[in-house]
Amino acid sequence: MVTTDGTLLSFICLIYSFLIVSLLKKKAKLRPDIKHPPSPPAVPFIGHLHHLSPVIHKSFHRLAQQFGPLIRLRIGASSCVVASSAVVAKEIMKTHESLFTSRPKFGTPNYDIYDGYSFITVEYGHYWRFMKKLCMTQLLSSLQLDRFIHVRREETRKLLKSLVKSSKEGVAVDLGAELMRMLNNVICRMVMRARCSDSNNEAEECRKFGHGGFRTCWEIKKIVKLMKRFDKLVEEVMEEHEKKMKDGVRDAKDMMDVLLDIHHDQNSETKGIKNFIFEMFIAGTETSSTALQWAIAELINNPIVLRKLREEIKSSVGTSRIVQESDVPNLPYLQAIVKETLRLHTPAPLILRRCSEDCKINGFDVPKDTRVLINAYSVMRDPLHWKEPDMFTPERFQRDAEENIGQHQMDMKGLHLHYIPFGSGKRGCPGASLALTAIHGTLATLAQCFDFQVDNEGIDRTIDMEEGTRFTAAMKKPLICYPILRFRPL
Structure with missing residues (x-):
């Protein structure tokens, strides 16, 4: 009797197993197999972590x-897709x-004290659309x-x-x-009319936030502490601005004034103001x-x-004054x-995106909510678009370089998808104009006024161009050099 019951139970289990397998096969036919992008060999638990360097x-x-312009990587329990060519970008x-x-x-x-x-x-x-419009029309216009x-x-x-x-003192500087x-x-003066390096302790705190924010972005306890200190500081600055507004004492509007005006008009949260300034x-x-x-x-x-x-600077500006921001349009080689x-x-070598719907990219399936990283470092070294991509050749952007006749017109807004230093499209960097204004003017002035030597013995040495491991792809070693005055600026 026991044997009979055991045989019957085994038979029932077999039938159920057959039915389940049949249903799964039927379901699989209804949903085609997902064609994932290729992946490097993975290791259990850590996935592809062993392939990554600092x-x-x-x-x-x-x-x-090795594996193509669109690859899929898994780091522990998380996965992402990485795009590394202009075509895929x-x-x-x-x-x-x-x-x-x-x-x-x-x-x-857990670190987000400003709640989204x-x-x-x-x-x-x-x-996001409101803030982007505000940046383009007022804050960073x-x-x-x-x-x-x-x-x-x-x-x-x-x-x-x-x-x-x-x-004059012959000492090296950390440039x-x-x-x-x-x-x-x-930034301090544009935001709240205060210098960061004066005796004002509040402004000095802002300097520390700007200098240390990227370095603590993966250390949750430190960034929470940093943001709480920042929150207290900005609260005090906002109160000072509010008082001046009530007293009718206000110079040209800084960013804080603009944000406070919007805040009063819409009766909105001050969290948005604080986070934007941060x-x-x-x-x-x-x-x-x-x-x-x-x-x-x-x-x-x-x-x-x-x-x-x-x-170029001497020809356009002369030798009697310092180069100014207004000279930049007449300095095409500087721009190059x-x-x-x-x-x-x-x-910012990695551009982060998230896919909101299932789609196909480069012939592969990218499911909804997939994290996507566009590697701008690779895109702007794509040999299909750049001759000798690892060489520093400003002439490639000049109008008179016949082999690259179209590249001089390349703008910074990412319209040419093989050149994306500030991203592209709707989520391109809204601060590009401010950054470029500062970079062009400062670089031209330093080149006009100084030579920079790596040592004080006059030996012709070069700068170590190795990259560090920070989020901003900064230089690994500090840029320490001796400034040699060649044009008296003051």
């Missing part, structure tokens, strides 16, 4: 050369742009930038004064730190400072390029140098 965009670049940021207007959440939300008000990472929607031209001029002169002093200080002062310090200083350091390093390592730039620097050393 300079992650270079790791992605190397993997793309165009599919994501132009052909299917409407499906990739949002950015993925990364890290943990991040302009950089917020979902594409009403709030050409009119607003022109209002603070005197600020940039004054801060540039303070930088020159510091370098002249170091030149990266000097540039960071200058740009933080510019992101201005985080994104507005580190990236521009990084780009300037790479540009100066390239000029030191390429003396022929530096000589040609100085000849900046473009080439941003191509080779873009401060």
